[in-house]
Amino acid sequence: MTVTEGFINVTGGKVWYQQHVQEHSKNNTPILILHGGPGSSHYSMQGLSILSKDRPVIFYDQLGCGHSDRPDEKSLWTLDRFVEELALVREALSLGEVHLLGHSWGTTLAAAYALTKPKGVKSIIFSSPCLSAPLWAEDQDRNRKELPQDVQDTLKKCEENGTTNSEEYKKATAEFNKRFVCRLDPKPQILIDGAKYKGRDSYETMWGPSEFHVTGNLKSFDCTNQLNELTIPTLYTCGRFDEATPKTTEYYHRLTPNSQFHVFENSAHIPYLEEEEEYVRIMKDFF
Known part of the structure; x- marks a missing residue:
């Protein structure tokens, strides 16, 4: 396998990319991975390089995080700039035909990009999707009610007092x-190690202080x-206990004509x- 990496000029700076290509499958349509966040980096998703056995796999860190x-x-920090x-990235890497695999915020980006009707996008995977911030917020309100009462009270108090950067809110x-x-318990080491690659500015500007308190410009x-x-x-997937709930993910699937749906x-x-x-x-299986 050949692994190459470099930087691409975009509005605001340079973004880092990495390509995984195997000789026997290099002519198959590549997969471009769109990580979550905004600002979470490709780091925790790097295991998906295993898909390069069948076709090239390309990661990139969006501006504001990772190696970018x-x-x-x-x-x-706007959706339009990330779509651009x-x-x-596609243009610089000559990805005339491509599969998009977006996770979490990466699905927001994938959808917004696909709806500009670009040529050559062969398929999309919406992994744990957020295609409606209002629906996401409603789902998290329900999820929060499953937490112990003292945890709920702490979250509410910190949000009302504007102390979402406090240690108690983080806990x-x-x-x-x-x-x-x-x-998973213990927490996977790759998530612990990947924390340093996160970019808070894009996350807090576009989303908010936490997954379940949406205050940013994606609201x-x-x-x-x-x-x-x-x-x-199109393939929609989510976890049974996902904040991107099976109910809402299936709803997106029903609205999308040529789509499949799977729950982990x-x-x-x-x-x-x-x-x-x-x-x-x-x-x-999907590819």
Whole structure:
């Protein structure tokens, strides 16, 4: 396998990319991985390089995180700029035909990009999707009610007082994450190691202080009324205990004409780590 990496100029700076290519499959349509966040980096998803046995796999860190530049300019943190960035990455890497695999916020980006009707996108995987911020917020309100009452009270108090950067808010958030983000105990080392690659500026500007308290400029994002325009093969997946709930994910699936739907029964929001082998199997079956 050949692994190459480099940087691509985009609005606001340079973004890092890495390509995994095997000689016997280099002519097959590549997969471009769109990581979550905003600002989470490709780091925890690097195990998906195993898909390069069948076709090239390309990772890139979106601006503001990972190995990419981290400009201190809030005007850069918009969905439109990230859509433009994705187009520039495709152009720079000569990805005339491509499969898109987006996870979490990466699905927001994949949908917004696909709805600009670019040529050559052969299929999309929406992994633990967020295609409607209002629906996401409603689901998290329900999820929060499953937390112990003292945790709920702490979250509410900190949000009302504007102390979401406090240690008590972080500890309460961790309780949410154990149930709805990653259920593995102990927490996977790759998530611990990957924390340093996260970019908080883009996350807090676009999303908010936590997964379940949406205050950023994506707050009103909702493309559900356009999902019928996605006519290419599409796969929706989520975990049974996912913050991207099975009910809402299936709803997106029903709105998308040529789509499939799969639930990972033993996962929350990170099935590519929580059920690694099964996740890869489902991806391979789809491709």
